[in-house]
Amino acid sequence: MKVVHTIEELRDQLRGQLRVAFVPTMGNLHEGHLALMKLARQHGDPVVASIFVNRLQFGPNEDFDRYPRTLVDDIEKLERARDVYVLFAPNEREMYPEPQNFQIQPPSDLGGILEGEFRPGFFTGVSTVVLKLFSCVQPSVAVFGKKDYQQLMVVRNMCRQFQLPVNILAHETVRDADGLALSSRNRFLEPAQRSEAPQLFVALQEMKARVEEGHVDPDALERHAIEYLRKRGWQVDYISLRRQRDLLAPTASEISAREPLVVVAAARLGSTRLIDNLEI
Numbered sequence: 042m043k044v045v046h047t048i049e050e051l052r053d054q055l056r057g058q059l060r061v062a063f064v065p066t067m068g069n070l071h072e073g074h075l076a077l078m079k080l081a082r083q084h085g086d087p088v089v090a091s092i093f094v095n096r097l098q099f100g101p102n103e104d105f106d107r108y109p110r111t112l113v114d115d116i117e118k119l120e121r122a123r124d125v126y127v128l129f130a131p132n133e134r135e136m137y138p139e140p141q142n143f144q145i146q147p148p149s150d151l152g153g154i155l156e157g158e159f160r161p162g163f164f165t166g167v168s169t170v171v172l173k174l175f176s177c178v179q180p181s182v183a184v185f186g187k188k189d190y191q192q193l194m195v196v197r198n199m200c201r202q203f204q205l206p207v208n209i210l211a212h213e214t215v216r217d218a219d220g221l222a223l224s225s226r227n228r229f230l231e232p233a234q235r236s237e238a239p240q241l242f243v244a245l246q247e248m249k250a251r252v253e254e255g256h257v258d259p260d261a262l263e264r265h266a267i268e269y270l271r272k273r274g275w276q277v278d279y280i281s282l283r284r285q286r287d288l289l290a291p292t293a294s295e296i297s298a299r300e301p302l303v304v305v306a307a308a309r310l311g312s313t314r315l316i317d318n319l320e321i
Contacts, residue, residue, distance in 0.1 A: 042119055042120050062086070064090045065091045065171060068130075070114075070115045085180070085182045089129060095136075096166075097166030098162075098163050103160070152168075155305055181206065182208045187211050187320075188215075190303060193211055226314065234313065237273065247269070248282065258293060263280055276308060279305070279307055280304065285302060288305070305317075
């Protein structure tokens with residue numbers, strides 16, 4: 042595996058390649074990331090991964106400085122997995138040699154709801170860095186995980202509207218045996234919190250079951266799930282039933298008509314914020 046740190050080195054490695062598959066990450070790699078790279082290898086050659094902790098998508102009171110940076114360990118994991126040909130690991134000056142005044146602003150009805158409401162500017166930072174990475178790598182395929190459901194939709198819509206020649210593939214959320222979605226932030230959970238953390242997925246499963254049983258009042262479904270978690274000590278940002286196609290709230294008639302839905306959630310245990318989702 043080649044490890045490069047500059048855009049010039051990256052382009053030298055990829056010159057003439059027409060079937061590049063790309064997996065952008067912020068590092069601290071786990072089995073979920075490695076699954077994305079395995080899927081990328083099935084759809085392109087060579088596979089490029091990137092590791093870059095993107096300051097633009099962190100708010101002023103969020104965990105940018107605390108976010109785990111484990112490049113040496115990440116390189117060892119990638120070399121053992123043998124799915125990645127080039128790892129692009131730029132520093133901040135390489136990606137942002139000057140203030141990033143040109144930024145991508147997703148529409149408010151997608152980028153300003155759910156995660157966008159609780160993390161203002163998050164999807165502007167995500168969209169901007171993804172577009173910049175796509176410009177550097179010029180992939181034909183890029184792979185994202187469904188755990189970040191809204192992010193996946195933002196990236197897909199951005200590619201469609203800008204006519205980017207990148208096919209966005211989605212990998213199902215990878216979970217531990219107890220149901221907790223794999224995340225780099227899981228390492229911040231204390232032992233008691235780690236034992237409690239799978240209850241977020243339990244709440245999503247319960248909401249899915251209630252929908253399939255015929256409950257069609259989304260507000261009542263959401264209140265039930267939120268109350269379940271709050272009684273267990275969670276601080277809930279949102280648990281919301283949405284349409285898969287646009288992440289807008291469904292009507293009761295759409296729920297009855299079996300509109301494809303997704304339950305999306307974000308909640309905190311102590312200082313650790315977890316997100317998850319479940320399609321219906």
